[in-house]
């Protein structure tokens with residue numbers, strides 16, 4: 001399962017029945033609810049990271065990624081655009097490294 005596959009599934013749930021899908025239920029509740037849920041999951045991950053329990057942090061990190069994608073979908077922001085932004089930053093930092101080396 002890639003993040004792209006998961007995002008596609010989440011996008012498809014925008015028109016699904018909220019009675020049969022947690023994702024559809026969350027999306028139907030609106031962007032604010034999705035953002036709130038993402039915040040809760042992020043805090044749960046922070047707590048597990050500070051406790052040093054790798055298995056629990058792994059599970060919470062999966063919740064965080066899923067709920068991040070739901071929040072993006074609810075706000076009509078596409079995962080592809082987030083990845084493009086990350087790629088832009090990567091090439092910028094590559095240029096900065098090159099410039100530093102040539103000094």
Ligand SMILES: N=c1c2ncn([C@@H]3O[C@H](COP(=O)(O)OP(=O)(O)OP(=O)(O)O)[C@@H](O)[C@H]3O)c2ncn1[C@@H]1O[C@H](COP(=O)(O)O)[C@@H](O)[C@H]1O
Pocket residue numbers: 006009010013020021022023024062063066
């Ligand atoms: N990755 C997930 C995923 N992660 C978490 N959840 C659900 O999110 C809900 C809330 O999670 P919580 O951790 O908050 O659960 P909770 O019961 O409140 O427990 P705590 O907060 O007390 O820990 C639960 O019902 C989980 O099942 C998910 N629901 C769906 N997905 C993916 O989304 C796809 C579509 O699923 P549907 O939502 O069923 O359409 C699935 O194929 C999965 O790949």
